[in-house]
Amino acid sequence: MSTLLETKNLKVYFKTGRGMLHAVDDVSFKLEEGKILGLVGESGCGKSTLGRAVLHLLEPTAGQIFYDGKDITYPTRSELRKLRREMQIIFQDPYSSLNPRMSVSATISEPLKLHGGLDKKEIEERTKALMETVGLAERFWGAYPHELDGGRRQRIGIARALALNPRFIVCDEPVSALDVSIQAQILNLLLDLREQRNLTYMFITHDLSVVKYISDEIMVMYLGQVVEKTISDELFSNTLHPYSKALLSAIPIPDIRFKSQLIPIEGEITSPIEPEPGCRFMVRCPYATEACTQPQVLEEIRPNHFVSCCRCREINHL
Amino acid sequence: MGKQNLLEIKDLVVEYQTDDAIIHAVNGVDLVVKEGETLGLVGETGAGKTTIARTILRILPKPQGIVRQGGIFFEGAELLSLHEKAMRKLRGNKIAMVFQDPMTALNPIERVGDQIAEAILLHNNMTKGEAIKRAQEMLEMVGIPGMRYVEYPHQFSGGMKQRVVIAMALACNPKLLLADEPTTALDVTIQAQVLRLINDLKEKVKASVLLITHDLGVVANTCQSVAVIYAGEIVEYGTAEQVFLNPSHPYTQGLFDSIPKLNSTEPRLKPIPGLMPDPTNLPVGCKFAERCRYAIEECKQQIPPNVELEPGHQVKCLLAGSRGEK
Numbered sequence: 001m002s003t004l005l006e007t008k009n010l011k012v013y014f015k016t017g018r019g020m021l022h023a024v025d026d027v028s029f030k031l032e033e034g035k036i037l038g039l040v041g042e043s044g045c046g047k048s049t050l051g052r053a054v055l056h057l058l059e060p061t062a063g064q065i066f067y068d069g070k071d072i073t074y075p076t077r078s079e080l081r082k083l084r085r086e087m088q089i090i091f092q093d094p095y096s097s098l099n100p101r102m103s104v105s106a107t108i109s110e111p112l113k114l115h116g117g118l119d120k121k122e123i124e125e126r127t128k129a130l131m132e133t134v135g136l137a138e139r140f141w142g143a144y145p146h147e148l149d150g151g152r153r154q155r156i157g158i159a160r161a162l163a164l165n166p167r168f169i170v171c172d173e174p175v176s177a178l179d180v181s182i183q184a185q186i187l188n189l190l191l192d193l194r195e196q197r198n199l200t201y202m203f204i205t206h207d208l209s210v211v212k213y214i215s216d217e218i219m220v221m222y223l224g225q226v227v228e229k230t231i232s233d234e235l236f237s238n239t240l241h242p243y244s245k246a247l248l249s250a251i252p253i254p255d256i257r258f259k260s261q262l263i264p265i266e267g268e269i270t271s272p273i274e275p276e277p278g279c280r281f282m283v284r285c286p287y288a289t290e291a292c293t294q295p296q297v298l299e300e301i302r303p304n305h306f307v308s309c310c311r312c313r314e315i316n317h318l
Numbered sequence: 319m320g321k322q323n324l325l326e327i328k329d330l331v332v333e334y335q336t337d338d339a340i341i342h343a344v345n346g347v348d349l350v351v352k353e354g355e356t357l358g359l360v361g362e363t364g365a366g367k368t369t370i371a372r373t374i375l376r377i378l379p380k381p382q383g384i385v386r387q388g389g390i391f392f393e394g395a396e397l398l399s400l401h402e403k404a405m406r407k408l409r410g411n412k413i414a415m416v417f418q419d420p421m422t423a424l425n426p427i428e429r430v431g432d433q434i435a436e437a438i439l440l441h442n443n444m445t446k447g448e449a450i451k452r453a454q455e456m457l458e459m460v461g462i463p464g465m466r467y468v469e470y471p472h473q474f475s476g477g478m479k480q481r482v483v484i485a486m487a488l489a490c491n492p493k494l495l496l497a498d499e500p501t502t503a504l505d506v507t508i509q510a511q512v513l514r515l516i517n518d519l520k521e522k523v524k525a526s527v528l529l530i531t532h533d534l535g536v537v538a539n540t541c542q543s544v545a546v547i548y549a550g551e552i553v554e555y556g557t558a559e560q561v562f563l564n565p566s567h568p569y570t571q572g573l574f575d576s577i578p579k580l581n582s583t584e585p586r587l588k589p590i591p592g593l594m595p596d597p598t599n600l601p602v603g604c605k606f607a608e609r610c611r612y613a614i615e616e617c618k619q620q621i622p623p624n625v626e627l628e629p630g631h632q633v634k635c636l637l638a639g640s641r642g643e644k
Contacts, residue, residue, distance in 0.1 A: 042506070149593055150363075180577055181362065181573065184578075184588070184589030184590075187578075187587060188587055188589060206505060208580065209577065213587065236580065247506060248580075249510075250509065251506055252536045253535055253539075253580060254534035255562065256538045256558050258538070265507055268477055
């Protein structure tokens with residue numbers, strides 16, 4: 001299998017009145033073609049910024065992005081146009097990411113018209129096929145977004161993202177705004193599409209049960225940095241970073257026989273503006289010591305299991 | 319049992335009238351909240367959860383929201399027929415509400431402390447100084463330093479704002495707290511803190527809680543009783559043990575099958591097919607029949623009965639008991 005997407009020391013900073021905001025700080029990862037990389041973390045951890053940066057919806061401050069072996073950190077206009085066909089995004093909120101004045105068919109066919117080289121007939125056929133692929137009945141051809149429920153709107157977003165046969169899709173919280181019964185429908189659809197089209201996803205979510213269900217690999221982010229990165233099952237069976245532990249223990253389990261062992265973390269996420277060089281979780285971490293004030297590195301603690309914590313071995317008795 | 323009923327809702331029917339249709343939001347709901355217990359009201363968007371809470375407080379949007387029939391009994395009084403003046407005395411005092419979105423529930427141009435003190439002054443015979451002191455105590459109780467009394471909502475994070483809202487709701491020692499998706503807008507670690515806070519405070523002030531949520535995980539962690547609502551009807555009702563260990567309505571089972579689980583691996587989720595029925599045009603028989611894998615022809619014609627599977631465990635399903643387990 002080949003690596004489709006790779007970042008090296010990627011940084012995205014924003015200028016603010018009080019200094020530089022480190023939204024994504026030194027993130028490196030590789031994503032194999034056909035795999036799903038889950039990105040989890042709480043609001044403000046930089047997961048969406050990272051997703052947007054690899055798509056060039058935001059410009060990186062430093063570091064490199066590789067797609068299909070090519071360095072695409074600073075693409076030319078024509079390169080970027082080509083990339084836009086190959087890399088797509090599905091947004092969180094199907095209520096605000098669709099143009100309310102465009103019908104379902106117009107929304108889905110727009111990318112075909114823009115990037116196209118197709119005649120009217122072909123566009124119509126492709127649009128119909130796309131609607132069928134995502135499970136939208138043909139009677140919604142002329143309907144407008146406000147006439148549809150959240151699940152169907154999200155299907156429009158998916159059909160539009162698929163229109164140009166992309167290889168890579170960033171799914172930014174695609175099911176967070178949906179009810180659970182609909183959420184399961186959309187998750188299954190995304191998995192089927194990956195199967196059929198050998199798609200590669202970067203799946204951004206704050207919902208850990210969703211990320212476990214859908215991902216092959218997971219990166220846990222905290223304040224712009226990756227604190228733990230490993231295979232999905234390994235993360236849940238062998239959680240090593242103190243933040244990941246607290247995060248996992250905080251998920252309410254829908255089973256009354258399950259007595260949750262909440263590892264409470266006090267306080268809230270600290271400011272991402274001009275952060276201190278040491279571990280960013282330190283102020284909330286029950287294990288913090290003097291050593292944690294030094295910059296942390298992502299280290300392979302177990303096979304294919306990377307953790308950014310200098311006390312990791314000690315805490316986990318490894 | 320043994321515990322007294324604090325709130326009793328009987329055969330409640332609520333509609334919204336729009337220009338061209340009537341929305342049947344709540345269709346004959348019976349619910350009981352016992353003293354000191356937390357009842358979880360679980361359902362999806364549009365099921366009627368929030369409408370029930372708003373009807374209890376009589377803050378339905380006017381003039382669209384209309385209570386067609388039913389009664390709500392709280393400490394011996396029937397709330398729906400209560401004089402508005404008496405109702406105003408209950409609101410925020412004996413019955414308080416925590417709204418879903420802490421970002422919009424607070425006044426952005428008033429200091430948070432003053433917002434809490436306002437509620438206290440309104441319902442208690444206190445001087446301004448005493449109310450301020452009490453507001454500071456409330457802030458401390460939810461884990462916010464009292465000196466932050468003078469700050470404005472924008473200076474607080476989402477979790478902190480929700481704490482302020484909870485402090486405000488509990489400031490008058492309510493008997494009943496209506497919590498409408500109190501943690502939906504929050505991150506999980508903050509959600510855990512807020513749920514723990516509500517649980518602890520419930521013990522401390524001896525309040526009952528009606529917790530409205532779509533998250534079965536939250537219910538499992540906080541509720542003693544559970545009511546599952548679908549298209550304005552309670553389809554399953556029982557203790558948390560009964561509903562979680564023996565989910566018996568096909569909709570409840572569908573909800574459990576739709577959520578990815580952390581403590582087990584299943585190859586694939588089994589979503590409930592289809593969508594909730596249009597509330598302006600509800601089916602005659604069982605409202606879930608269209609999406610139900612067990613439905614027979616009669617389900618579409620007959621209104622399903624409330625079957626009591628065991629004491630306290632009710633299921634609104636024609637085939638309940640006869641369908642066999644799972």
